[in-house]
Amino acid sequence: MYDKLWLIPLLPFLGFLINGLLGKKIKNEKVIGAIATLAIFSSFIVSCKYFLQLLGDSQKTHEVIVASWMTVAPLQVDWGFLLDPLSGLMMMNVTGLSTLIHLYSIGYMHGEEGYYRFFAYLNLFTFAMLMLVMGNNALVMFVGWEGVGLCSYLLIGYYFEKKSASDAGKKAFVVNRVGDFGFLLGLFTLFWSLGQEGVWTIRFTEISANAHLLENGGIIVTIVTLCFFLGATGKSAQIPLYTWLPDAMEGPTPVSALIHAATMVTAGVYMIGRMNGLFAMAPDTMMVIAIVGGATALFAATIGLAQNDIKRVLAYSTVSQLGYMFLAMGVGAFTAGIFHLLTHAFFKACLFLGSGSVIHGMHHAYHHAHLHDDPQDMRNMGGLRKKMPITFWTFLLSTLAISGIPFFSGFFSKDEILWWALASTRGHWVLWLVGALAAALTAFYMFRLVFMTFFGEQKTDARAKDHIPESPLVITLPLMILAALATFGGFLGVPHVLGNLFGHFPNKIEHFLAPIFEHTQHMHHIEAHGTAATEFTFMGISVGIAVFGIGLAWFMYCKNPQMPAQIVAKVPKLHKTIFNKWYIDEFYDALIVNPTKRLGTLLWQVFDVRLVDGLVNGVALVVRGTGRVLRHTQTGFTHNYAMSMVLGVVVILAIYVFN
Incomplete structure (x- = not known):
């Protein structure tokens, strides 16, 4: 009944391949835009079909296994998709809004250099987000999770010849890696903890069914959910990892709409919703989520008061509204x-x-x-x-x-x-x-x-x-x-x-x-x-x-x-402070970025240049010096070589006699 569910992410991926590999040869903007938009629209049509089937289906959870991915001891990981009301709603949201944004981009990006590249990235972004929301296990979700991170780097830095744009792309990539580290820690801890109870799994349905094996409100479930929440703060731009999102305005406006509205930044909210049973078992974590969400909503709103760039106002508005969503998740208002x-x-x-x-x-x-x-x-x-x-x-x-x-x-x-x-x-x-x-x-x-x-x-x-x-x-x-x-x-x-x-x-x-x-x-x-x-x-x-x-x-x-x-x-002074975003970026630069640069410079100049290069170059100098000395023994005269042999025999006999 739902056996062709894999078509939904596949169609945008095909659009990415066609424009990515052939777009430079196609050249025609209308053809390139049509390929990308039709790929997403086709995915939307398939999503509508399965969404309507789900509405009339008494069974609300369906898994479609496409292939076996890996088997490691007791762990079997399949490449599969999960269709239930939550993923169905997200599928419709992602494909529907992405279709409109692709259509809009045909007109907005007209005449831009790298037109084909933009639409290839846009298709890949949608594919990655669909993998994230449709994956039936945490590893498939993580593939999409990392995919949207990669695509955000590519699209935010689309105007890569402009320094502010390339810097913004790198900033988004690095800040998200911090959150991703938290996601992986949470996943590893959860997998090991359930494994100690005899359940080796990362499938969402099995995690939900076996969450009761962990102690309700215990230290393990609190650590697991806090780690997952760290991942969510990076992807969904919450305090303290929100600073990349306003800088994402350096990308073209359709990118801003896609990142801020339909994809990526909602991934953290979706992940908490997907693992709601686990988070509900950790009331301390939920209180942290509510406090961080509320604080982010208010803090970002204050910055929006003084901005004059029309897109930057909307960027801080997005951070603030995401705070509302986390506030809801933290107080148990999942719906x-x-x-x-x-x-x-x-x-x-x-x-x-x-x-x-x-x-x-x-x-x-x-x-x-x-x-x-x-x-x-x-x-x-x-x-x-x-x-x-x-x-x-x-x-x-x-x-x-x-x-x-x-x-x-x-x-x-x-x-x-x-x-x-x-x-x-x-x-x-x-x-x-x-x-x-x-x-x-x-x-x-x-x-x-x-x-x-x-x-x-x-x-x-x-x-x-x-x-x-x-x-x-x-x-x-x-x-x-x-x-x-x-x-x-x-x-x-x-x-x-x-x-x-x-x-x-x-x-x-x-x-x-x-x-x-x-x-x-x-x-x-x-x-x-x-x-x-x-x-x-x-x-x-x-x-x-x-x-x-x-x-x-x-x-x-x-x-x-x-x-x-x-x-x-x-x-x-107050206006200047708010206009400069409470100097949080400058604070991070002073506390983290600049010390890291200094440490890197120190390691380069002392450890790399003097120790590593010194050791390697020193060995080379010794070998070269030895070679220069020994090459004088290579005269090419037979009597010299014969004398060397005699001297060698004498030395050997002397050693033998005196020992």
Whole structure:
């Protein structure tokens, strides 16, 4: 029934092979773009087929073994795929959004050198992410885990001749390796611990079935889950390993959308969801996850307040929203966390692609006017809603969604997380407060972006302002589809308190994911307590906070546009600190990067040059010197050689006689 499941990752991989091997010869942009997009779209169609079958299937978990991978003593590792509600939802998310991003890229990347290379990498990225979410065991997941890390390096550093881009690619690669080390430690410890109980496995279904063999709340399960969480912090850009994600803006805008919305950064959230039974057994780890998630949500939101690069604002927004997802996972709101992953994919993909549309228009105008201003700086924009109406309206709808305005998608998922943070048996009012403050800042800085970009006086250079076009249909069509999903997608997960208000409107996401999370929550008594009146009250407070943030942004950037400069003049040091991202990168440079460089230089100059090279070169010098001395004995005269033989015999006889 599901025997062709392997087609879903295979099709993007074929697209990668065709464009990667033949793209330079094909040359035609339309053909290259069509191959890559059709490969992903075909994968999406197959995903839809199996997803619909799963909806009508009473058995919700299916494994498809493609081949045997390795057998080591009692361990049998197969190359296999797992289809259940969680992986099915992620398959649809990855292939659907990737299709739209590929379509968008056809127009956005037009004329770029290395066009074929970009689409080959994009296909490979999608293949790797599908391996990650579909793998039936931790090693197949890890192949995808490392694959998206490699592709992020290739795509972030796509403009490799630009130093900042190549540095950003290396930074993403190195920081993710730190997290990957944690993932491997967790996997090795889990494998050995279960093996001591007679179960040698890394398959997710068997891990889930045998997790009870570990002590609930014990040191082993805590260490295992903390190690896995370290892996998640690297891949999903949480404190302290978040610094690579904002720098990922150096890649082309479609890359930002793919990394931030549909793939990679959600991998850590997905991994915790996949191993929810294991994490539920470690309440200390879950509290750490909730605290780190809440802190990341608030911390990244503060940085977003002062950024002027349109993509960088969205980058810190992504870090903050990922913090929300981890907050949800930490308080046991697994369904809400995955639901926010889904709604975030809708509105954040639209926002990034919308920012790309703005950049595309600004770049066109600057090119026409022969200017070299920064097309991503919001201080050079303003008044673009009249020039780019489709981009504006789709961007506005997605901004309303991320701000948590009823009844856009972000409202349903964000408020469900905040409610669980407050009312869950593993929640706390401090976690709710941190999440609420992050929500207020999100609404403020996102509408700051909207008002600076689309409202007010147009600040573009006079020579360029009349040449800003709306983007072509190949760019605006994905925006319209994503804006519709950002607007209406939240109705898939209407909370029970609102569903009852509208006549028992079902929470479809919760019902769909129940086979994955419900048993874990019941077994460990994880639930949210509270009356409907209390939930409505806090829902109203969070909406009020968001509205206040929007109102403040309007007052400062539309009503009194001189106010931001006045505030900056009063607190210049604070503004500079926030603008410079609290100097965390500089702190890491001073604490880790520069000492590591100095150590490397020392090892090179002392150990390598003096010791290793000195030893090797010393041996060579001795051999060469000896050779120079001995070569004088090679005269070519027979009587000299005969004399040498006689002397040798005399020496031997002398040794024999005197011994």
